[in-house]
């Protein structure tokens with residue numbers, strides 16, 4: 001699967017660097033071309049000679065190679081690679097990557113790279129669970145870098161928990177799957193809504209909800225990877241997307257989201273509405289900030305327009321429509337009702353009762369109910385894996 005692929009590996013100073021020679025060998029066996037960059041600290045754990053022998057290429061470390069008198073161009077290296085894999089990545093390098101501190105060649109290449117970047121952390125479990133590390137990982141994944149999650153197990157410190165760098169075989173498998181992505185959405189235009197909406201009360205306050213947008217963004221990324229041209233209508237969220245196949249339209253209110261969707265729906269093949277749209281918005285938006293008074297305050301609300309229901313009315317026989325349902329009671333019955341009332345091809349049910357599912361989490365547990373009322377429950381998975389399940393089901397039903 002990796003025949004002819006150019007893999008650039010960045011190695012930082014963790015004991016897990018001992019796995020990199022195995023990784024290089026496996027990649028070469030799969031037909032990849034491999035170049036390796038090491039940080040100064042990495043050389044204490046694995047020798048450049050081992051890595052250059054196995055990769056068949058000189059191992060680079062500093063900006064300037066004293067033996068050849070040559071300046072190493074981080075831009076050229078970034079352009080050369082089809083993928084940049086930073087493994088193992090220490091907590092320190094995670095912090096520098098997340099903040100763009102390019103004080104070595106490995107990080108300068110990261111900032112210059114145009115290719116996809118995977119990173120495989122390795123550290124002790126307390127360091128891995130520290131909020132600073134978690135924030136850095138969040139920052140890096142939010143801008144499109146792909147996390148290879150560390151495994152649970154015995155760590156070099158003797159502690160047991162998460163922090164072991166993923167095994168070389170699994171890393172190679174992950175890269176193979178990435179390069180082997182089916183292009184089964186090629187030439188398909190897809191509209192996706194994601195995130196919450198904010199309904200203004202006055203110039204400083206709004207009615208909103210806890211939706212993070214992660215599920216919709218994960219679906220957008222998955223479909224774009226598989227060849228779709230995606231229009232992503234996003235409410236106010238703090239995540240980014242960088243795929244060239246994704247055109248993002250940022251909106252705030254339910255009305256703005258409605259208008260954005262209506263203006264492009266006739267042109268799309270598939271619409272997937274994951275957004276948590278406010279059902280009500282204030283009847284009147286106060287022009288000035290509402291001042292505090294001693295008595296209670298009532299705000300008159302009016303219903304917003306239901307985007308999904310309207311797209312269900314407008315949809316032609318050639319168009320496919322997917323809705324989401326977030327339920328807290330009578331989940332299946334309510335979801336089936338929405339499926340029918342809104343004229344959907346299928347509905348994705350997620351329950352707030354499931355641990356690790358729903359708003360804000362990186363995981364989700366869904367059930368898909370199709371037009372024939374066939375109910376398919378799925379396991380709790382990462383939102384990326386859930387996006388794959390949803391994409392597979394769309395292709396299966398859309399093409400049949």
Ligand code: CTP
Pocket residue numbers: 193254273274275276277278279304305306307308309322323324325326327338
């Ligand atoms: N939805 C929409 N526009 C709205 C409200 C909801 O497009 N104004 C979409 C959501 O994106 C989701 C689906 O409708 O795909 C279901 O949303 P949900 O809030 O679960 O259901 P509602 O139809 O709003 O019903 P209720 O809140 O009463 O459960």
